[in-house]
Amino acid sequence: MSVLVYTENWNGAFKKSAFELASYAKATAALLNSSAIAVTVGKLADGELEKLANYGIEKMITIDEAAFSGFSAQAYGATVAKVAIAQNAEVVIFGNNPTGEAIAPRVAVRLDAGLATGAMQLPTNAPFTVRKRAYSGKAFADFVIESAVKVITLTQNSFKLIEQPVAISEENFDAEIPANAGAVKVTDLVKASEKLSVNDAEILVSAGRGLKGPENWGMIEEMADILGGTTCCSRPVSDLDWRPHSEHVGQTGKVVAPNLYIAVGISGAIQHLAGVNSSKVIVVINTDADAPFFEAADYGIVGDAFDVVPKLNEALKAFKANS
Amino acid sequence: MKALICIGHVPDTTSKIRFTDDNTQFDKTDIQYIVGPYEELGLTRLLELKAEIGSLHITAVNVGLPEADATLRKALAIGADDAIRVDADPKDAMFTAKQIAAVYKSGTYDIIVTGKESIDYNGGQMAGMVGELLDLPSVSGVSKITSDGSKATLERETDGGTETIEATFPIVISAGKGFAIEPKIPNMRGIMQARRKKLTVIPAVEQAEKTKTSKHYLPEAKAACKLVAPDNINELVRLLHEEAKAI
Ligand SMILES: Cc1cc2nc3c(=O)[nH]c(=O)nc-3n(C[C@H](O)[C@H](O)[C@H](O)COP(=O)(O)OP(=O)(O)OC[C@H]3O[C@@H](n4cnc5c(N)ncnc54)[C@H](O)[C@@H]3O)c2cc1C
């Protein structure tokens, strides 16, 4: 038996999310007295294999990317399911991200497995139970998976990295392309900017309609730079095209769980909170002491962003210079 | 062309969430139910496509109890041509997907549209499951669709960037943000017409459940927010560093 985890690589390199998934897979394997195996599509750069071994992965299954004509949920799903069967996997783990969302349900059907998406913590066994996000972050639910094989997607930033180096072996596996997979073809990919993505950032500086217009985002970007984080925004801000849609967080945008979420000029509507209330620490800066966001915040400043943010940036710069 | 749009019957986005029976059951008291926000975008865009292509028959489908009829009527009022309700409690994703796959097989549809995720259990799994059950390609989290009626061009946001995808029918897609700009609100005429449109109720097909929800939890109440005076910014930096260990 094994626990299989799908770890995405980017031009052959892993991101932190892959190490989080590896740590989670290893811990799940420990719970079930089995071993953790990873699967990836595309050739890994030198040294990447060892990085995953550092988090307890004992075997890496590599699938040649050339066999696929771009990403296809159907072909990737069929292939990963075949790997799972070959490796006798009892649990298959994906990230709760666009790739996992596309593949995991297809793998679950192929393996006749129950699926729990958006896991927040390690499963417990007998019965196999996964705590997941529900009601768009307004609640959690314990999902009992009753099938022999279980499929889970893990919410990013919800499990800690656990270093525990092991020896790792590598195996190649042939892609499985269903006959009609050619009906969808990726014809173009506009690469995301090199900027740290909203999902990957541990510190998010977010701003809302309180900032009045896109020309005022310089100080928000500056704060994100000082803190080594990235920027995001409320929905009206992206609807108004003040900021790119990829920055929209909330119920209908990205769901995030950073270590620190700083909200400037955002009222804290329930749909906004739904996407951010799993953040570990929340700071709110708002002129209105009655803004609902203060109820969800750990720290707050009742004040004008145009006065507070520049001062805070100076203080953070001084702090960074001394630390 | 014929489209099947999967309509979830979900609590309004402003709902306060509560549970009963030792946190095992969702408390439906005072809850307003709506068409899921993503499938609302899906339906809106299908109606635009109908105008662009010239002919597109749109069937709204829900797997649910009789209480979901009102939500299906809302989909009809927005503009769906007819509706099907599979009469069952949609407790498990695989069960629900199996019902939708059965409805697909009972007709001749070119495209199945679901929402990116439901806003109750946030599964985000229906499109992939239905696709796999029917051996059809699926594209999830689609942010844009154009079509001439014989093929479609889709866009999808991934962590790697924005993919453009050429697709032929039949296909399953899930509608994400951007699929339509603003959801279409039903007007008086739509509401009047919806009353006369066909809503067929059919029995469920057999499918064992794979998952069960055993218990719910509400997020722990936060300790009161610590307020820092705007002229005492260094104190906030100190708290974030020493107390919260966030910087
Ligand atoms: C179905 C549905 C889904 C939705 N999904 C989302 C979602 O995913 N994400 C999302 O964000 N919203 C979502 N919304 C919208 C949500 O309800 C709110 O309308 C939105 O979050 C408000 O954005 P805001 O706080 O930026 O703007 P506003 O509500 O306009 O708030 C601006 C805030 O800035 C403060 N302010 C003004 N001037 C200053 C200043 N100089 N300094 C400091 N503070 C200042 C004000 O006091 C106010 O609190 C959704 C709504 C619906 C109906």
Ligand SMILES: Nc1ncnc2c1ncn2[C@@H]1O[C@H](COP(=O)(O)O)[C@@H](O)[C@H]1O
């Ligand atoms: N009971 C249901 N009846 C019809 N469609 C559903 C049902 N549940 C979910 N869906 C559709 O599947 C999408 C994704 O749901 P989920 O996988 O549960 O997050 C929703 O946005 C709906 O379009």
